[in-house]
């Protein structure tokens with residue numbers, strides 16, 4: 001079989017939207033292999049069966065006869081992950097892969113992605129707004145605001161000792177189901193992220209930043225500082 005290897009596999013946020021509703025699962029999974037001229041029909045079938053089994057959809061020949069609407073949301077996302085694996089990528093980009101799923105299957109899908117990452121020794125870029133899962137599933141985290149990385153570092157250090165005001169605001173906004181919090185207000189920055197067509201001058205977070213240094217932050221673009229090895233932050237509070 002042709003040893004084609006893709007650089008990147010992609011797992012979309014909405015599995016139902018990512019799977020053509022008029023195609024059976026087998027056809028959906030065979031298409032990227034056909035496009036890249038991988039193997040004979042029988043070899044493609046073997047690769048599809050192996051991918052479906054790897055994501056926990058056994059027996060494969062039962063799954064691939066179905067249309068996407070005949071699967072649950074969790075099963076659909078497993079098919080999307082199988083498709084991302086078919087061309088044996090070195091990197092998988094998973095864009096909010098569990099945000100559309102029932103809470104009961106989110107942990108299963110994240111655990112599946114982690115298992116695949118370890119077994120295949122590939123890189124996984126996990127995009128999410130859910131910082132509570134980042135601690136458990138990532139080694140390194142990058143925080144983006146208005147199209148820019150504002151802070152990055154080893155995940156434990158970044159979440160335990162955030163330096164950028166936006167990172168601190170994200171962590172302050174995390175839900176903490178403690179009755180003592182019922183009547184407490186959290187320090188969430190006012191306003192909304194800006195339009196990327198017309199981003200603010202200087203630091204893009206300055207219109208919302210509670211720690212703005214007037215006269216500097218709104219005029220000058222930030223320079224990256226490194227408070228600790230491997231931990232980088234783009235904020236004038238930490239730059240000279």
Ligand code: SF4
Pocket residue numbers: 164165166203204205206209210211212213217222234235236237
């Ligand atoms: S550079 Fe200034 S405005 Fe931007 S996050 Fe840092 S303190 Fe706030």
